[in-house]
Amino acid sequence: MEYSFADRVRYFDSSAVRDILKVVNQGNVISFAGGLPDEDLFPVQAVEAAFSKAITSGNKALQYAETEGLYRLREQLATRMERKGIVRSAEDILITSGSQQAIDLFSRIMFNPGDVVLTENPTYLAALQVFASYEVTVIAVDSDQDGIIEADLVEKISQFKPKCIYVVPTFSNPDGKVWSLERREMLLEVARNEELVVMEDDPYGDIQFDPAAIPLSLAALDHECAHVVYTSTISKTVVPAMRIGWITGPTPIIKLIAQAKQAADLHTNSISQHALSHLLTDYDLDQHIETIRTTYFERMQVMKKIIDEADIAGLSYIEPRGGMFFWLNLPDHMNPTELLKVAVEHGVAFVPGAPFYVGDGNPTTIRLNFTHATPDLIAEGMSRLINVFNLVEMS
Amino acid sequence: MEYSFADRVRYFDSSAVRDILKVVNQGNVISFAGGLPDEDLFPVQAVEAAFSKAITSGNKALQYAETEGLYRLREQLATRMERKGIVRSAEDILITSGSQQAIDLFSRIMFNPGDVVLTENPTYLAALQVFASYEVTVIAVDSDQDGIIEADLVEKISQFKPKCIYVVPTFSNPDGKVWSLERREMLLEVARNEELVVMEDDPYGDIQFDPAAIPLSLAALDHECAHVVYTSTISKTVVPAMRIGWITGPTPIIKLIAQAKQAADLHTNSISQHALSHLLTDYDLDQHIETIRTTYFERMQVMKKIIDEADIAGLSYIEPRGGMFFWLNLPDHMNPTELLKVAVEHGVAFVPGAPFYVGDGNPTTIRLNFTHATPDLIAEGMSRLINVFNLVEMS
Numbered sequence: 180m181e182y183s184f185a186d187r188v189r190y191f192d193s194s195a196v197r198d199i200l201k202v203v204n205q206g207n208v209i210s211f212a213g214g215l216p217d218e219d220l221f222p223v224q225a226v227e228a229a230f231s232k233a234i235t236s237g238n239k240a241l242q243y244a245e246t247e248g249l250y251r252l253r254e255q256l257a258t259r260m261e262r263k264g265i266v267r268s269a270e271d272i273l274i275t276s277g278s279q280q281a282i283d284l285f286s287r288i289m290f291n292p293g294d295v296v297l298t299e300n301p302t303y304l305a306a307l308q309v310f311a312s313y314e315v316t317v318i319a320v321d322s323d324q325d326g327i328i329e330a331d332l333v334e335k336i337s338q339f340k341p342k343c344i345y346v347v348p349t350f351s352n353p354d355g356k357v358w359s360l361e362r363r364e365m366l367l368e369v370a371r372n373e374e375l376v377v378m379e380d381d382p383y384g385d386i387q388f389d390p391a392a393i394p395l396s397l398a399a400l401d402h403e404c405a406h407v408v409y410t411s412t413i414s415k416t417v418v419p420a421m422r423i424g425w426i427t428g429p430t431p432i433i434k435l436i437a438q439a440k441q442a443a444d445l446h447t448n449s450i451s452q453h454a455l456s457h458l459l460t461d462y463d464l465d466q467h468i469e470t471i472r473t474t475y476f477e478r479m480q481v482m483k484k485i486i487d488e489a490d491i492a493g494l495s496y497i498e499p500r501g502g503m504f505f506w507l508n509l510p511d512h513m514n515p516t517e518l519l520k521v522a523v524e525h526g527v528a529f530v531p532g533a534p535f536y537v538g539d540g541n542p543t544t545i546r547l548n549f550t551h552a553t554p555d556l557i558a559e560g561m562s563r564l565i566n567v568f569n570l571v572e573m574s
Numbered sequence: 575m576e577y578s579f580a581d582r583v584r585y586f587d588s589s590a591v592r593d594i595l596k597v598v599n600q601g602n603v604i605s606f607a608g609g610l611p612d613e614d615l616f617p618v619q620a621v622e623a624a625f626s627k628a629i630t631s632g633n634k635a636l637q638y639a640e641t642e643g644l645y646r647l648r649e650q651l652a653t654r655m656e657r658k659g660i661v662r663s664a665e666d667i668l669i670t671s672g673s674q675q676a677i678d679l680f681s682r683i684m685f686n687p688g689d690v691v692l693t694e695n696p697t698y699l700a701a702l703q704v705f706a707s708y709e710v711t712v713i714a715v716d717s718d719q720d721g722i723i724e725a726d727l728v729e730k731i732s733q734f735k736p737k738c739i740y741v742v743p744t745f746s747n748p749d750g751k752v753w754s755l756e757r758r759e760m761l762l763e764v765a766r767n768e769e770l771v772v773m774e775d776d777p778y779g780d781i782q783f784d785p786a787a788i789p790l791s792l793a794a795l796d797h798e799c800a801h802v803v804y805t806s807t808i809s810k811t812v813v814p815a816m817r818i819g820w821i822t823g824p825t826p827i828i829k830l831i832a833q834a835k836q837a838a839d840l841h842t843n844s845i846s847q848h849a850l851s852h853l854l855t856d857y858d859l860d861q862h863i864e865t866i867r868t869t870y871f872e873r874m875q876v877m878k879k880i881i882d883e884a885d886i887a888g889l890s891y892i893e894p895r896g897g898m899f900f901w902l903n904l905p906d907h908m909n910p911t912e913l914l915k916v917a918v919e920h921g922v923a924f925v926p927g928a929p930f931y932v933g934d935g936n937p938t939t940i941r942l943n944f945t946h947a948t949p950d951l952i953a954e955g956m957s958r959l960i961n962v963f964n965l966v967e968m969s
Contacts, residue, residue, distance in 0.1 A: 180769050180800050182826055183737060185686050191833040218633035226636065227629040230845070234622045238613035241621065241813040276671055280839040287707075291580050308837045312682075342578060374575050405575050418636040420844040431577055438586040442703045444675040448843040449815040450625070 190311040209560030210528040211547040225462040233453035244449040248274025252456040264399035267427045278424035281410035288435040295341040301535035319537035326362030350383040350502025353546040360394035370406040383502040421451040485561040505547040527563040585706040604955030605923040606942040620857040628848035639844040643669025647851040659794035662822045673819035676805035683830040690736040696930035714932035721757030745778035745897025748941040755789035765801040778897040816846040880956040900942040922958040
């Protein structure tokens with residue numbers, strides 16, 4: 180039979196994260212494509228102990244639970260955020276099934292079809308997928324290495340009357356950029372003047388190679404808690420499979436998101452929530468994050484050294500100060516999609532930059548993940564990739 | 575500042591399940607309000623063992639995972655469904671964060687604002703909340719104790735051109751009804767003729783007091799797998815906190831739901847998925863379900879006996895043949911909301927029927943859950959409730 184679907188399915192796109200994950204799962208390819216943390220670093224024993232405690236410390240933990248999330252966990256997250264200058268009450272924090280769901284639920288309460296959201300360009304592709312699924316018009320704002328540029332921001336606001344600005348100001352995905360404090364303050368000032376909501380997506384904030392060098396988050400700068408909706412996750416620092424993220428922001432927004440979440444899935448997996456709460460009490464997560472930082476910093480340096488030594492003419496990048504990705508500008512004549520085909524034949528994979536951009540275009544950028552593979556595999560994979568660069572250069 | 579939200583938030587309603595859960599959490603009230611399984615029956619040891627195995631049997635289980643769900647689990651669910659005559663391949667099964675998410679994702683790919691869905695009346699209130707959040711027009715079809723009535727179904731289809739029919743044919747929530755085989759076949763025949771999709775919501779199908787007496791599900795009768803989208807859950811038979819449900823149906827529908835789920839939350843908690851897979855292998859879930867059936871049947875009988883002995887003039891019900899609820903038609907002059915106020919003062923709670931109905935109205939129905947309280951507490955709570963009936967009757 181012929182099925183008649185919602186109009187929004189025309190904007191669905193399955194080619195992005197899903198296909199990336201499929202490449203990752205192929206046997207002989209060394210993949211820099213995914214956005215995966217290294218599973219060898221997962222604190223398995225601590226996670227097991229935390230789940231065991233969660234399951235055996237009272238059957239109520241296995242029952243249906245409140246939509247907003249476990250109150251004790253929300254208090255713990257409030258305390259952790261406060262150490263970064265983000266002062267929010269537990270009541271204004273809602274636990275989500277990963278920060279992906281935070282972006283989705285925020286979009287659900289915020290956007291009508293045809294509404295406009297401003298973003299950086301490039302930006303997180305799965306956020307673009309969410310916006311597309313709500314039939315939102317995404318307008319890109321120009322930015323440089325310090326963040327969005329004020330003149331273009333003001334012009335785009337005037338021209339397109341956006342409802343919201345979505346940004347990843349700390350180790351943005353894909354380009355690893357860190358916004359300067361000045362640009363953060365500028366964005367907030369504009370948001371105040373124009374009565375706009377800013378969604379700050381901060382999945383990587385804890386993976387800082389030099390913590391002292393990172394400016395305060397937008398949420399920390401939004402003292403009146405009126406303009407910034409902030410989301411983060413434990414997927415990069417504990418384990419992704421627990422599917423725990425959270426969202427905090429102005430009370431009216433969080434209240435509506437709770438109503439949306441009730442319809443969407445009642446509540447986030449509460450065994451995971453109890454387990455995370457126990458983990459935050461019983462385990463030194465900060466020490467673990469320190470290990471992750473050190474390990475990923477070393478891997479980034481292995482990758483950087485090989486890129487530098489290859490000395491490819493016309494190739495450039497900004498050195499990552501944290502996060503999980505190298506973002507390379509290739510020489511103008513290179514076609515990332517063609518390059519990927521050759522690369523996979525030679526046993527290495529990456530993501531072409533195109534899906535991270537708003538609108539069409541033919542960017543000569545690629546994203547390389549440096550967190551999932553060991554230093555040896557990074558060295559081997561990069562040697563293959565440099566070989567592919569040279570092959571393409573000669574052909 | 576003034577926030578400008580999506581139009582759909584006007585249709586949000588937080589008064590239903592959330593408030594029910596809040597009543598449940600009050601100390602001295604014996605609550606028949608929630609839809610909770612009895613946590614004392616949770617197979618805690620088996621769940622703990624399954625989670626331990628899931629977490630320690632390979633770090634990959636803690637990594638990001640595929641949107642459709644763990645393939646091994648989908649195969650196991652296919653095998654379990656096949657025993658009930660529902661023949662679907664693992665590829666056409668998608669794991670959701672509880673069956674609530676299945677209803678939500680199905681709605682997301684199916685409905686534009688203003689589209690029409692037909693339902694029974696009364697029906698599952700959280701499904702009504704989902705439909706409302708997609709700005710869907712819900713039209714109620716007349717039914718009797720055997721299910722929806724063909725004449726009214728055909729008339730409503732002709733009049734309203736619905737896209738879909740949502741039904742809970744086995745132990746429907748709230749009224750506990752079981753559709754006859756004839757009505758099920760009639761509905762499918764109409765769906766075939768009118769090219770309609772039927773969503774069959776089956777959270778309670780395993781809680782049958784007399785398994786031999788229950789007709790095949792709609793999904794089992796949809797041999798060509800063209801018209802029925804079927805969702806079920808382990809929330810009533812294992813534990814709700816694992817948040818595992820699933821949805822199966824025509825391939826094009828499941829493929830679109832996978833794309834919607836990717837944007838919504840990437841994938842369902844995979845520790846829970848691995849744990850459920852281990853549980854289905856290592857634990858005798860069928861024996862456990864048999865224990866649940868026996869226990870809930872006894873509790874239903876305790877409740878029934880007290881209702882019968884009270885012999886309230888004008889009160890009627892259909893005896894539950896499974897599921898979790900007694901649905902009482904009160905005498906016409908009783909106001910369920912007023913009754914609830916008096917009841918809570920006397921230490922007992924229930925849910926007034928109104929939120930389960932499509933549209934407004936002033937029904938004299940109430941829903942009583944018989945699965946969460948022990949027989950002693952059921953006896954005490956029902957004695958309080960009968961006392962309240964008599965008080966109101968005299969006043």
